[in-house]
Amino acid sequence: MESPSTEAPLDPSTLPTWRSSMVAAGIGAVVFAFLIWQVVVRGPFIAWDWQFHYYVDAHHPTGWEKIFLDVVANITGDRLFTIPMVGGTAFYVAWKQGGPGSFWQLARRPPVLAVLAGLVTIALIGYGTKFGLGRTGPHHNMDVLHAGGQAFPSGHASNTFFTGFFILCLLYAHGGLRPSVSRLRRMIPVVGVIVAVAGGLMSWLDYHWLSDIPGGWLLGFIACMVSLSVLRTPRHRREHIPAPPG
Numbered sequence: 001m002e003s004p005s006t007e008a009p010l011d012p013s014t015l016p017t018w019r020s021s022m023v024a025a026g027i028g029a030v031v032f033a034f035l036i037w038q039v040v041v042r043g044p045f046i047a048w049d050w051q052f053h054y055y056v057d058a059h060h061p062t063g064w065e066k067i068f069l070d071v072v073a074n075i076t077g078d079r080l081f082t083i084p085m086v087g088g089t090a091f092y093v094a095w096k097q098g099g100p101g102s103f104w105q106l107a108r109r110p111p112v113l114a115v116l117a118g119l120v121t122i123a124l125i126g127y128g129t130k131f132g133l134g135r136t137g138p139h140h141n142m143d144v145l146h147a148g149g150q151a152f153p154s155g156h157a158s159n160t161f162f163t164g165f166f167i168l169c170l171l172y173a174h175g176g177l178r179p180s181v182s183r184l185r186r187m188i189p190v191v192g193v194i195v196a197v198a199g200g201l202m203s204w205l206d207y208h209w210l211s212d213i214p215g216g217w218l219l220g221f222i223a224c225m226v227s228l229s230v231l232r233t234p235r236h237r238r239e240h241i242p243a244p245p246g
Helices: 018-041 049-058 063-077 079-098 103-107 110-133 155-172 181-204 212-232
Strands: none
Touching: 018 110, 018 212, 049 181, 063 079, 063 155, 063 181, 079 103, 079 110, 079 155, 103 110, 110 155, 110 212, 155 181, 155 212, 181 212
């Protein structure tokens, strides 16, 4: 049997609201616009791209090492894996919080709607920026804008950031399954390491310029804040009839 939690109850007056999340998303959007400007004007933000590209090109993994790193990069950042992870967690939390229901009933609950809001944010801003800049990737051995590339920002980096950190929010943040500041703080460094490794691999394998990675992380942060705003939106309390014993 699980031991009862000794953590002090959360004080509602000190809890963050959907407004604070939207403010954070707005700040993130301003910084993201600055990074786009840096890419366009070839500013200091991209100054290390070529040097890092030359280094990894000379030390590029091959054989089974490359296959293994590709698998890790795909599992941690490809949407074919990340969407089921974060979506499955959202459905589980929706079921635990609101009781059993059909697929469509669960899909209309805040945890699932929050994930959808984050995924839409990544898709709209991410693909809008990718196609708008058209930046070629380092594997083309040229850094040219409006040339049909999709390098900036890294979609893998944004997917990993959003998936990892919003799963934590679904489980332990205010509005999540088991709100716990201590658990949230303990798990943030773990997810941070995974996000850093996954993003680094995309640049180490020469799929993205070094500057594409923090651009992807920032996009994932914006999406996470949008999703948190949906999760924290005040909603009417629902009364659920307990299911009969099976």
